[in-house]
Amino acid sequence: MTISLRLSLIYYIVSIKKLINSYIVSILALMMDSGEKEGIFEEFLEFVNQKGFVLNKKKIGKERELFREFLNFLSKKKLAVVKKKRKGIPFSVFNKKLSTLESIVCFLREVERLKYKDIAILLRKNPGHIGIIYRKARKKDVSKLNTSSNLVIPFHLFKRNVSVFEQVIVYLKKIGYSFKQVSEILHRDYQTIWTVYQRGKKKL
Numbered sequence: 682m683t684i685s686l687r688l689s690l691i692y693y694i695v696s697i698k699k700l701i702n703s704y705i706v707s708i709l710a711l712m713m714d715s716g717e718k719e720g721i722f723e724e725f726l727e728f729v730n731q732k733g734f735v736l737n738k739k740k741i742g743k744e745r746e747l748f749r750e751f752l753n754f755l756s757k758k759k760l761a762v763v764k765k766k767r768k769g770i771p772f773s774v775f776n777k778k779l780s781t782l783e784s785i786v787c788f789l790r791e792v793e794r795l796k797y798k799d800i801a802i803l804l805r806k807n808p809g810h811i812g813i814i815y816r817k818a819r820k821k822d823v824s825k826l827n828t829s830s831n832l833v834i835p836f837h838l839f840k841r842n843v844s845v846f847e848q849v850i851v852y853l854k855k856i857g858y859s860f861k862q863v864s865e866i867l868h869r870d871y872q873t874i875w876t877v878y879q880r881g882k883k884k885l
Contacts, residue, residue, distance in 0.1 A: 769833030774826045777868045782845045783818035785834075788826055790815050805841040840885075847881030850874055854882075 774788045775781060782804075789800045797815070801808040838852055839845065853863045860878070864871045 769835040771830040772832045773830035778822040843884045850878045851881045
C-alpha cells in the first residue's frame with residue numbers, strides 16, 4: 682500500500698465521516714497492513730457508491746454490520762469473476778487419491794485461489810469445515826491437479842443439505858452419462874456410484 686493511496690483513503694473516509702465512522706477506518710487499515718491488495722480502496726469506493734451514500738447508524742444498527750456487508754460484497758464480486766472466467770470444475774481434477782469433495786476444494790483453493798469463506802459460499806458449506814477438508818486432502822496428495830478437461834461440473838450446481846458427491850453423481854447421470862462412465866470420471870467404484878445415486882436422487 683503506497684503512502685499516497687493511504688492518504689487518499691484517509692481523506693475520502695473523513696469526507697464522509699457522517700456515514701462511516703472510525704471503526705471502519707481501523708479495520709481497513711488492519712486489512713492493508715496484513716497484505717491486502719491496493720485495489721481494496723477502489724473496491725471500497727465501489728461498495729459505498731452502490732449503496733448510494735445512504736448508509737447510517739439507524740439503518741445499519743452497528744458499525745460491524747457495515748463492514749460485514751463490505752466483506753460480503755467483495756466475496757460475491759470475486760466469485761462472479763471466477764464464474765465468468767471458468768464455467769465450472771473440470772472433470773480432470775478428480776483422481777483416485779482424493780475424494781470428490783477434496784478434489785473440488787483443492788481446485789477452488791489452488792487453481793481459482795479462493796479463500797475458505799468463498800469456497801464455503803460456493804459449495805454451501807461451513808468455512809471451518811472447508812479448511813479441514815483442504816488440509817486433510819493435501820496430506821494425502823501434494824501433486825498438481827489436472828485441469829485440462831473442457832468438460833465441467835457447473836458452479837451453480839451445489840445446494841445445502843445434499844452432499845457434494847451426491848450432487849455431482851446425480852448431475853452427471855442427468856446429462857446422460859452411464860454409471861460406468863461416472864465411475865470412471867470420479868475414479869470411484871461402480872457399486873458406490875450406483876448406491877450414492879439412488880440416495881441422492883431422492884433428495885434432489
